[in-house]
Amino acid sequence: MFFHQRHFDAAIDRLHSEGRYRVFIDILRNKGAYPNARCFAGHNGPKPITVWCSNDYLAMGQHPKVIEAMEEALHDVGAGSGGTRNIGGNTHYHIQLEEELADLHGKEGALLFTSGYVSNDATLSTLAKILPGCVIFSDELNHASMIAGIRNSGAEKKVWRHNDLEHLEQLLSETDPEVPKLIAFESVYSMDGDVA
Structure with missing residues (x-):
């Protein structure tokens, strides 16, 4: 066994022991029967399931x-x-x-992204890079895409307790008023359903 293989095996064993090892479900949606789908996990053929976590919120894909x-x-x-916009x-x-x-939406322009994850990452990282010395204030339960965008911006970040406006105000008051600030939070927290 190669030396590095032991490290990979140990990392996978840790994921199993911590209950964080993921197996992605194998499904196909049923056209015209939203939110019903077929699950192909197991060896007995597809079984019917209901999928409530689709991003196709209004079933417009059908x-x-x-x-x-x-x-x-x-x-x-x-x-x-045929390629990315930059190339193709x-x-x-x-x-x-x-x-x-x-x-x-009565706006000057709009910009499509390949996913919500990419839009959050790109928007937060770009905005903070444009604003010199920007400090980003982030709700502690922000989506991973927002955290990635904040990290990719290279900006200083301050995290406030989830939905705790007093804590956010305290962090804001401790920051130089002249410094550009960006407050990042979700309107509805996708994992918990909390409203900001």
């Missing part, structure tokens, strides 16, 4: 007009964007969607 538009796009341009350019459909979203 709406006939959405599926029709996707089929038209597939027949017109094929699958995939913008897909015209994405530009149209950004324009429609900006118009819907």
